[in-house]
Amino acid sequence: MAPPAVTPASPSVAHGKRFLIAWIVLSAIATPLVAIFLGPAIPPGNDSVQASEQVFSNTVMVSISTPVCVFVLLFLLYVFASFRSRGSALVDGPPIRGDARIQLIWMVVTSATVLFLAGFGTYELLKSGSGGGQGPNAAFQPAGYKRALDVQVIGQQWEFTYRYPTYGGVEVPHLVLPADTLIRLHVTSLDAIHSFWAYQLGVKADANPGVDNIVYVETKGPLQFDIHCAELCGLWHGYMFDTGHVVGASTFAAWIKRQQSYFEPVMRYLPPYATNYLPDPSRRAG
Numbered sequence: 315m316a317p318p319a320v321t322p323a324s325p326s327v328a329h330g331k332r333f334l335i336a337w338i339v340l341s342a343i344a345t346p347l348v349a350i351f352l353g354p355a356i357p358p359g360n361d362s363v364q365a366s367e368q369v370f371s372n373t374v375m376v377s378i379s380t381p382v383c384v385f386v387l388l389f390l391l392y393v394f395a396s397f398r399s400r401g402s403a404l405v406d407g408p409p410i411r412g413d414a415r416i417q418l419i420w421m422v423v424t425s426a427t428v429l430f431l432a433g434f435g436t437y438e439l440l441k442s443g444s445g446g447g448q449g450p451n452a453a454f455q456p457a458g459y460k461r462a463l464d465v466q467v468i469g470q471q472w473e474f475t476y477r478y479p480t481y482g483g484v485e486v487p488h489l490v491l492p493a494d495t496l497i498r499l500h501v502t503s504l505d506a507i508h509s510f511w512a513y514q515l516g517v518k519a520d521a522n523p524g525v526d527n528i529v530y531v532e533t534k535g536p537l538q539f540d541i542h543c544a545e546l547c548g549l550w551h552g553y554m555f556d557t558g559h560v561v562g563a564s565t566f567a568a569w570i571k572r573q574q575s576y577f578e579p580v581m582r583y584l585p586p587y588a589t590n591y592l593p594d595p596s597r598r599a600g
């Protein structure tokens with residue numbers, strides 16, 4: 315005798331409708347919670363204008379992702395609870411291929427979501443000239459960029475040094491920036507590829523030899539921030555870190571003056587300030 319046919323669980327229940335309602339309710343609860351509590355807690359914090367913008371972008375993107383995440387998790391739990399095999403025989407449910415409406419909704423919603431996130435993310439990353447740097451000819455300049463203070467970041471195995479062309483090209487071993495100022499960082503390298511990562515400022519820009527990689531950051535109040543090399547650059551890469559400071563305008567003025575007189579005796583041994591440097595002077599661009 316043939317075994318009795320196993321019917322799929324609760325065929326009369328409108329699973330789609332029930333799932334949709336549960337998804338909408340849970341998304342309506344989870345999304346504001348994520349936007350209010352989780353989003354603002356995402357790094358890098360609010361210690362520079364660019365960092366704040368990154369927190370805002372992350373908040374928008376993680377909020378939009380929340381209903382998608384809820385959908386996936388709820389779907390897993392729902393099918394686990396509703397469609398698990400209750401008998402000894404495993405049978406497939408009825409196939410749902412060829413549903414043009416579901417296919418259309420799926421393609422439109424997923425495409426629109428991904429395209430919006432890509433466009434939004436790109437715009438947010440570029441609008442203040444931050445992100446990973448824009449190379450020597452920055453296409454996206456923040457408002458007031460002509461008044462920005464130029465500071466050069468030079469990576470070399472295994473430390474960063476900083477030059478201030480506005481102040482005679484003095485080169486110093488620690489980064490100090492004035493508060494409430496738009497800074498144009500020129501990130502470059504003397505040898506291997508490094509990456510200048512000032513975490514709290516929301517800046518991470520590649521330092522390539524022979525390249526003037528421009529990235530903007532607008533400082534806020536006085537701050538101590540961490541600098542790390544973020545590109546594996548050799549044996550002591552892990553020790554290539556520094557502590558930077560954002561200080562008030564008068565403190566900065568006094569500090570840079572001290573640096574100028576302190577480093578004045580060795581300035582003549584430095585190459586003249588240039589947009590980039592190479593160990594071989596004949597190949598220098600600047």
Ligand SMILES: [Cu+2]
Pocket residue numbers: 508509543544545546547548551552554
């Ligand atoms: Cu490194």
